[in-house]
Amino acid sequence: KAGVTQTPRYLIKTRGQQVTLSCSPISGHRSVSWYQQTPGQGLQFLFEYFSETQRNKGNFPGRFSGRQFSNSRSEMNVSTLELGDSALYLCASSLSGQGYEQYFGPGTRLTVT
Amino acid sequence: AQSVTQLDSQVPVFEEAPVELRCNYSSSVSVYLFWYVQYPNQGLQLLLKYLSGSTLVKGINGFEAEFNKSQTSFHLRKPSVHISDTAEYFCAQRAGRRALTFGSGTRLQVQP
Numbered sequence: 001k002a003g004v005t006q007t008p009r010y011l012i013k014t015r016g017q018q019v020t021l022s023c024s025p026i027s028g029h030r031s032v033s034w035y036q037q038t039p040g041q042g043l044q045f046l047f048e049y050f051s052e053t054q055r056n057k058g059n060f061p062g063r064f065s066g067r068q069f070s071n072s073r074s075e076m077n078v079s080t081l082e083l084g085d086s087a088l089y090l091c092a093s094s095l096s097g098q099g100y101e102q103y104f105g106p107g108t109r110l111t112v113t
Numbered sequence: 114a115q116s117v118t119q120l121d122s123q124v125p126v127f128e129e130a131p132v133e134l135r136c137n138y139s140s141s142v143s144v145y146l147f148w149y150v151q152y153p154n155q156g157l158q159l160l161l162k163y164l165s166g167s168t169l170v171k172g173i174n175g176f177e178a179e180f181n182k183s184q185t186s187f188h189l190r191k192p193s194v195h196i197s198d199t200a201e202y203f204c205a206q207r208a209g210r211r212a213l214t215f216g217s218g219t220r221l222q223v224q225p
Contacts, residue, residue, distance in 0.1 A: 004156075056210070092213075
């Protein structure tokens with residue numbers, strides 16, 4: 001099976017812009033989660049989607065949003081970018097979410113200048 | 114709230130020596146535990162998982178971990194490390210339907 005794919009792999013944006021990141025889960029996986037990884041804060045949970053519904057949400061401002069489509073593909077959007085949003089954004093998929101291991105994509109490296 | 118504590122931020126070790134990376138989790142009625150490895154400029158790769166059953170869990174690349182409920186620990190071990198094991202290792206916990214919570218990571222540095 002193909003793994004989790006994320007596009008784009010690298011992105012450079014300017015403060016104030018918005019960005020959309022895409023994630024395609026492993027075939028058959030219905031749960032997609034997003035994480036932000038930075039040197040200072042480590043791995044922080046953003047949100048989790050299951051069957052197009054947001055099931056969990058982390059402690060991030062409303063500028064961070066996401067959605068999941070009927071084919072389980074997911075997107076996350078960050079509006080009004082700030083310098084502190086520079087990070088590696090990781091997407092992970094799992095069969096159902098509860099208890100099942102998550103499989104991670106390679107991430108999208110976002111740099112905000 | 115869930116919390117995962119990785120007790121060592123860096124662990125230097127010589128090649129072919131044994132290693133233990135320590136992890137403590139917060140207690141919960143039902144908890145699922147994982148170890149992930151991250152190589153530079155890559156995503157996270159699952160090493161092993163504990164869902165239930167045997168407390169000794171074997172994973173990929175010769176790693177194993179032991180679930181200890183009384184000490185709320187889930188330490189990762191390898192009897193003999195290789196240079197290629199140099200990476201960052203993350204312990205993670207999931208309780209019920211809650212989100213996966215990661216520790217701060219341990220950088221394993223294998224020296225020749």
